[in-house]
Amino acid sequence: xxxxxxxxxxxxxxxxxxxxxxxxxxxxxxxxxxxxxxxxxxxxxxxxxxxxxxxxxxxxxxxxxxxxxxxxxxxxxxxxxxxxxxxxxxxxxxxxxxxxxxxxxxxxxxxxxxxxxxxxxxxxxxxxxxxxxxxxxxxxxxxxxxxxxxxxxxxxxxxxxxxxxxxxxxxxxxxxxxxxxxxxxxxxxxxxxxxxxxxxxxxxxxxxxxxxxxxxxxxxxxxxxxxxxxxxxxxxxxxxxxxxxxxxxxxxxxxxxxxxxxxxxxxxxxxxxxxxxxxxxxxxxxxxxxxxxxxxxxxxxxxxxxxxxxxxxxxxxxxxxxxxxxxxxxxxxxxxxxxxxxxxxxxxxxxxxxxxxxx
Amino acid sequence: xxxxxxxxxxxxxxxxxxxxxxxxxxxxxxxxxxxxxxxxxxxxxxxxxxxxxxxxxxxxxxxxxxxxxxxxxxxxxxxxxxxxxxxxxxxxxxxxxxxxxxxxxxxxxxxxxxxxxxxxxxxxxxxxxxxxxxxxxxxxxxxxxxxxxxxxxxxxxxxxxxxxxxxxxxxxxxxxxxxxxxxxxxxxxxxxxxxxxxxxxxxxxxxxxxxxxxxxxxxxxxxxxxxxxxxxxxxxxxxxxxxxxxxxxxxxxxxxxxxxxxxxxxxxxxxxxxxxxxxx
Numbered sequence: 001x002x003x004x005x006x007x008x009x010x011x012x013x014x015x016x017x018x019x020x021x022x023x024x025x026x027x028x029x030x031x032x033x034x035x036x037x038x039x040x041x042x043x044x045x046x047x048x049x050x051x052x053x054x055x056x057x058x059x060x061x062x063x064x065x066x067x068x069x070x071x072x073x074x075x076x077x078x079x080x081x082x083x084x085x086x087x088x089x090x091x092x093x094x095x096x097x098x099x100x101x102x103x104x105x106x107x108x109x110x111x112x113x114x115x116x117x118x119x120x121x122x123x124x125x126x127x128x129x130x131x132x133x134x135x136x137x138x139x140x141x142x143x144x145x146x147x148x149x150x151x152x153x154x155x156x157x158x159x160x161x162x163x164x165x166x167x168x169x170x171x172x173x174x175x176x177x178x179x180x181x182x183x184x185x186x187x188x189x190x191x192x193x194x195x196x197x198x199x200x201x202x203x204x205x206x207x208x209x210x211x212x213x214x215x216x217x218x219x220x221x222x223x224x225x226x227x228x229x230x231x232x233x234x235x236x237x238x239x240x241x242x243x244x245x246x247x248x249x250x251x252x253x254x255x256x257x258x259x260x261x262x263x264x265x266x267x268x269x270x271x272x273x274x275x276x277x278x279x280x281x282x283x284x285x286x287x288x289x290x291x292x293x294x295x296x297x298x299x300x301x302x303x304x305x306x307x308x309x310x311x312x313x314x315x316x317x318x319x320x321x322x323x324x325x326x327x328x329x330x331x332x333x334x335x336x337x338x339x340x341x342x343x344x345x346x347x348x349x350x351x352x353x354x355x356x357x358x359x
Numbered sequence: 360x361x362x363x364x365x366x367x368x369x370x371x372x373x374x375x376x377x378x379x380x381x382x383x384x385x386x387x388x389x390x391x392x393x394x395x396x397x398x399x400x401x402x403x404x405x406x407x408x409x410x411x412x413x414x415x416x417x418x419x420x421x422x423x424x425x426x427x428x429x430x431x432x433x434x435x436x437x438x439x440x441x442x443x444x445x446x447x448x449x450x451x452x453x454x455x456x457x458x459x460x461x462x463x464x465x466x467x468x469x470x471x472x473x474x475x476x477x478x479x480x481x482x483x484x485x486x487x488x489x490x491x492x493x494x495x496x497x498x499x500x501x502x503x504x505x506x507x508x509x510x511x512x513x514x515x516x517x518x519x520x521x522x523x524x525x526x527x528x529x530x531x532x533x534x535x536x537x538x539x540x541x542x543x544x545x546x547x548x549x550x551x552x553x554x555x556x557x558x559x560x561x562x563x564x565x566x567x568x569x570x571x572x573x574x575x576x577x578x579x580x581x582x583x584x585x586x587x588x589x590x591x592x593x594x595x596x597x598x599x600x601x602x603x604x605x606x607x608x609x610x611x612x613x614x615x616x617x618x619x620x621x622x623x624x625x626x627x628x629x630x631x632x633x634x635x636x637x638x639x
């Protein structure tokens with residue numbers, strides 16, 4: 001068995017040991033809740049946390065990322081006789097980053113992001129370097145939030161598919177499983193104790209209890225087979241988007257939203273081209289320079305977001321929906337929009353169309 | 360490799376194309392031969408014109424690959440980057456990323472007759488295509504070539520000298536039109552592109568492809584004309600634009616349903632577009 005065990009008092013010591021070969025990130029208290037941060041020497045993640053406001057995607061895809069630097073040609077009035085220098089961004093820390101305490105569905109979200117940032121045609125060097133160097137020490141959720149529907153979204157409170165180690169809170173200790181070679185290396189560096197057959201049983205029991213508790217709704221079985229245009233033209237979209245103020249909170253909180261903007265910042269002749277998180281909820285996101293906007297109305301942007309997550313993405317990649325069921329958008333939406341209800345509406349619309357065409 | 364870092368280019372030449380000075384053609388040369396080789400493009404692709412400190416814009420490539428080593432872009436002055444670009448001078452340096460997009464499907468177009476329909480300043484990548492086809496080494500690869508090109512007034516036509524040169528050739532039929540003119544000596548058509556298409560375009564014969572680039576209103580009224588002429592949706596190619604940032608399929612915004620204009624396009628068949636939500 002690949003079981004491991006670490007008592008709660010020993011977590012700090014284990015991470016201190018691991019920090020000799022790994023940079024460590026994890027959930028820490030920030031404001032009223034928790035956020036993922038890279039941890040300083042001696043800083044310990046708060047593994048009693050329930051959820052973080054933002055997802056750990058920023059560890060691979062920071063909210064602002066310098067892509068390269070440049071120097072502007074001297075403004076002498078003469079045409080510059082030297083081209084502007086495009087200089088590589090400083091390379092970030094090469095030490096592998098161990099994220100300790102991320103939830104299994106948040107880990108899955110990182111794998112979904114990879115589908116976008118590592119395509120057959122182009123690889124995003126910033127994302128992929130961090131992705132490859134990251135070790136994911138997952139923390140199972142023994143009491144999922146009522147808004148969490150990760151099990152229905154292809155992950156779950158004990159999903160092992162996207163983590164290197166999966167820990168679970170067993171009272172006075174974390175017990176867990178080493179899943180990959182990367183995980184074994186980290187467990188060795190941290191000096192985790194081997195777990196017992198009893199630990200394996202306890203782990204299985206915790207998993208069974210959490211998955212029983214987890215909300216398995218909503219059904220979206222019909223969306224896959226439905227025609228894209230039937231769903232797009234379904235008549236519920238405007239009503240479903242009625243309370244949406246296009247604030248974009250969902251897109252920033254979402255662990256799978258990857259859209260970005262590119263902007264230049266210049267100070268005294270030196271500049272940097274930055275990649276910044278963007279939101280498909282704003283009208284500027286898709287507005288042409290001419291003023292024409294293919295998604296001019298708020299409900300059109302609302303529709304595009306959900307169609308992307310629940311139809312375009314599954315059709316394009318065959319990797320399930322672009323949602324891991326974390327529930328952040330449900331708890332943070334000021335308009336009270338619930339993606340599960342949108343899924344249900346899409347599923348129902350798909351059912352109606354299918355009924356209409358069948359004799 | 361960092362796909363966001365542009366190649367260094369120098370503006371070799373700037374030509375004002377239209378009487379209102381809103382369109383200029385910029386001829387660029389690459390600062391390094393490696394970059395020049397890396398910018399290996401086909402007709403219908405686009406590039407990101409990149410001005411450090413100002414921003415980037417996706418613009419269709421107006422020159423033919425046969426015009427290398429230079430590359431040309433015709434740019435309409437409309438926003439922040441294009442306005443800055445219009446104020447730059449020959450000799451100035453800036454950046455280009457690319458080439459991007461699928462370009463015209465040359466494999467499907469070879470041996471076919473081509474009906475090329477353009478309106479306004481969407482004619483740029485069509486100019487690239489025509490210029491490539493008219494090279495002696497390429498002309499035999501294609502059947503008949505009909506070009507219908509319209510602008511609001513004679514002074515708004517792009518590439519006037521080239522249009523006149525094409526007019527004189529026997530291996531291409533050029534139908535130039537303007538919406539209106541007060542020039543009594545105007546020797547070409549007057550009227551909108553769809554009307555001229557109706558009267559001048561060859562009927563579909565199963566071996567002709569129509570390539571349409573223009574403003575939405577032109578496309579809207581040209582589609583039924585092409586249908587009446589017998590063109591199937593698989594035989595009609597359209598080149599689209601949407602707002603873009605990265606140009607390499609990652610930033611998200613140029614999607615039309617699950618298709619990305621930057622990577623899956625910008626050239627689509629009408630049949631493909633009919634299957635999308637049409638958000639362009």
